[in-house]
Amino acid sequence: MPDYKRHGARYRARRRAVDILFEAETRDVDPVAIVEDRAALAGDPTNAVAPVADYTREIIAGAAAALDEIDNAIERFLSDNWELNRIPAVDRAILRVATWEILYNDEVEPPISIANAMEMSTEYAGDNASPYIHAVLDDIIQAHASNAPEIAQATDEFGQFTDTAEAAAVTENTDLAGTSLIDANAVEPAVPSEVEEPSTPAETSKEQQPTDGQSND
Template sequence: MKRRIAREKAVQILFQLDVAEVQLPDAIDMVMEDSTGESTEFLLSLVHGTLENLPAIDAEIQKYLRNWKLDRIANVDRSVLRLAFYELMFDEATPDRVVLNEAVELAKLFSDEQSYKFINGVLSAYLQAGATTTES
């Protein structure tokens, strides 16, 4: 599975977990039903890493939301931000600019024009603050 597709599926899983009372295995099964036989290692590392670090990720996102609360932004935008912040904070393998670009593309795919601009602004503020990585 390509990394872009893995990120798309990770956002879909995180979204389901955020808005529906669904268990992680069920969310993974729903998203992966057409993808039998594909490697899911990167996808599962994104989902599990995001979920395991969710309190730290949410706290960090909140620092860069201007005049917004995390629970007030669109659910899909929150899922995209959580995934991107996970990669920026805990996954040193992917360059920051790639994470930013991927998050913007995910927002364009799943949300609207205002959302991708919002996500770009939040992530850019984080990166400009120099907070590119923290200890894992």
């Protein structure tokens, strides 16, 4: 069983946002409605449903409002013979959360968004999904940076920003199990049929919630 206590509050909030987006797509319902439903259930302690973190709410509301723009950004950097609806649903959810952060949340450094997305992809789908998720997100970062000079920085050969403070933040706040050293420009995305799609992501109602004193990323 994964040890969520070692992760910061924002990682857990991102992870729950992935769960909710996955569930919303599977059930064909509004993810914002799921958040409100979870919040209502959490108000009754007999339901054993974890409260929804503020950052999870922010991600879901933002991703739902900008879903077309987010999906267009993802599809732009998928392989030419791919479509977004061909990749596993859990991968779509991970990409949507990370892309929302990259495009719409200036408080989170892009390398942290990539690092968290890669760790979640390894947890949910195994090692096959990480390379193409990294490649797509790296391309989105580069395209976004070209339109926002204030965040444009030199990148190393692995597609990670070379700023010392950002590199330290990624190292401190994530455990990539070596996957951060993937060359985003060299890998080919895994064939969707070879990526095992879980029947469901993690059980959100039992997810460990943020506690005081833990890292936010």
